């Protein structure tokens with residue numbers, strides 16, 4: 001049977017790069033495909049911080065709707081933008097081999113990092129803001145929204161010293177500056193650097209195709225990170241970082257939740273044998289909750305509800 005797999009994607013340069021990568025892999029395996037670019041609410045509402053929109057999934061919802069209405073067969077997402085709970089009927093079909101997970105600082109001269117002078121750093125992410133303020137308490141963090149290209153332009157236009165990006169995103173669209181600073185101390189977002197392909201649960205044809213693109217280690221690491229996130233957050237947006245790395249038949253996990261101002265944190269570093277990794281994300285989250293994370297999450301919920 002020959003069928004054309006319709007690939008849904010956002011229309012930013014990064015999203016198109018990611019969807020085209022999936023398309024090329026499927027075509028190489030002999031599948032016929034077509035790209036269906038769609039605008040998301042996250043790309044349209046640019047004047048408010050993400051967390052103030054008060055909804056999760058603003059980057060993915062338009063594609064979910066298109067899939068549920070039968071306009072696309074599969075959708076390609078940056079996995080970190082996908083809510084931990086998928087809509088009913090839509091399921092994970094493949095996690096591609098993950099790229100570099102870290103964040104980088106793009107700047108206009110980095111000497112300010114060695115001085116005590118105040119500086120302004122831009123990011124729209126609560127997680128990046130909290131970790132930056134924790135390390136540089138005298139800096140000011142301003143909100144920065146938009147796709148990667150828009151954010152780079154805003155950095156040039158504004159009087160800020162730097163802005164924070166996922167290295168993977170900048171590399172994919174060949175916009176990583178040579179002097180960008182690699183933030184190896186900043187714990188990334190759960191599933192940062194991973195691409196997720198979803199499909200309708202009932203769509204056997206797409207699942208058979210996508211199973212060939214799945215990378216089991218990336219699938220496991222992102223599952224642990226997202227289980228950690230899901231167990232901690234309970235639907236609220238919070239500064240949460242998580243990274244699971246698989247090496248020598250073991251999983252090494254680091255996870256953290258910060259207060260919004262970055263002053264307080266609850267964290268965990270733990271390893272487990274690969275053969276015992278089932279449920280590890282929840283286990284780590286429960287430990288964090290018991291070690292001050294619960295109190296922090298309650299504070300964040302209160303501050304968030306005061307915002308809305």
Ligand SMILES: NCc1[nH]cc(CCC(=O)O)c1CC(=O)O
Nearest residue numbers: 078081165166168169192193194
């Ligand atoms: N929230 C936007 C977003 N979603 C995924 C990436 C980059 C690629 C990735 O992390 O997988 C980015 C850009 C960024 O965070 O700078």
